[in-house]
Amino acid sequence: MNMITLSALDLGLAATLVLVVALISWRMHLGNTSQILLAAVRTTLQLLLIGLVLKALFAATSPIWIALMSLVMLLAAGREVMSRQKRRFSGSWGYSLGTSSMFISSFGITVLALLLVVEPQPWYQPRYAIPLLGMLLGNTMNGIALALDNLTHNAWERRSAIEGRLTLGMTWSEAITDLRRDSIRVGMIPIINAMAIAGLVSLPGMMTGQILAGSPPVEAVKYQILIMFLIAAGTGFGTISAVLMGCRRLFDERERLRLDRLR
């Protein structure tokens, strides 16, 4: 391991570049100057904070703290999924739909990968568990948010087509078949694209990080392939379960389209 540590001055240099962009944005009246600065400050604070948290977590290897950390990550991802939807389900459904789907897929796949593939000792060792879970949550979150947004938005836009099918005596499931398919497909697009271009156009961040930290490239690549597969599986399962539950929720027990359940 021959890692070059970064000094505060190194980071400051990079920060100056962001400041220059912010300055240009201000001069050009782009209207996002404060957003750029706020986001930069947020990224600094959040990452420093998580660095400290991880440091403490790695030192302790306590299952309770790891579970707590995972829970916080899950709830934050659930909130993000909810806030990315223009017309989300009202009430507790808006939050629990995405969150439960992410729980099933991300937690399930992470535990599976730790127990059967990576096999650290103990299996919940935070150096493996937390980054793995983070990557899975982050990616399934994208897929689920896109899929649910597509589902709820289009159910609203195409209500007359859905009801048209209901009036002909189709079941609720038949009436929403194409929308269900579209939404699942939309949720899977990012990970399919990421797998297709990995290594050609972009070097995935995790692999780059490992190489920068001094890992042999081929080892880093093997980990990246594993991660890609896990993310693909997690996004697939998560998206499918979220869309299936969402479709069911759009109809009531009399198979009526209930757009009043959206806000």
Next chain:
Amino acid sequence: MSLISLIDVHSLASGLFPGSRQHLTLDLAGPGCLGLTGPSGSGKTLLLRAIADLDPSGGTVKIDGQDRTSFTGHAWRRRVGYLPAESSWWSDRVGDHFITDNVYGLGQLGFTDDVLDWSVTRLSSGERQRLALSRLLSCAPDVLLLDEPTASLDPARTANVEELIADYGQARQAPVIWVSHDAAQLKQVAQRTILLNGSGHARELS
């Protein structure tokens, strides 16, 4: 085969018009046509949607003495055919919207069978309206709920549609509820006509 359908709409209106004291009761022993008229916003469409169980509503609706809750939603709507004022089309090809093997009344509505291969985008509003009716009748519902079924048709086509609906009602012994702004038309097609006013008040026109 003749099938006698009876449909009671009792106090559906209580859910539709909050504050209304009157309960609307309709009894329809088929075949026959009940006209429904009234100003815009008086709840004609809402009433049809409630009978077809597309919106949550109070009251009871029965067909042949069986309450609608004893059917699943789709089975109920298969029997109670609702034709919305504005038809919706979800595939490119007209024929893909006919979900049963038999196709009803295309010839009588002035189409040949190759209309099924047409693209929906080339249909005029009148063609859409007539094809939506044929699409619905092809599903062989036992009751018809028609919302302005001739609104965008010229007089000749209107006569075609009126005749087709009357034939269908006779052949299937199916009662019809016909919503229209046009009192003269209702006088012609319906045996009874009910006028809804905006506040959920209904009275029969003589």
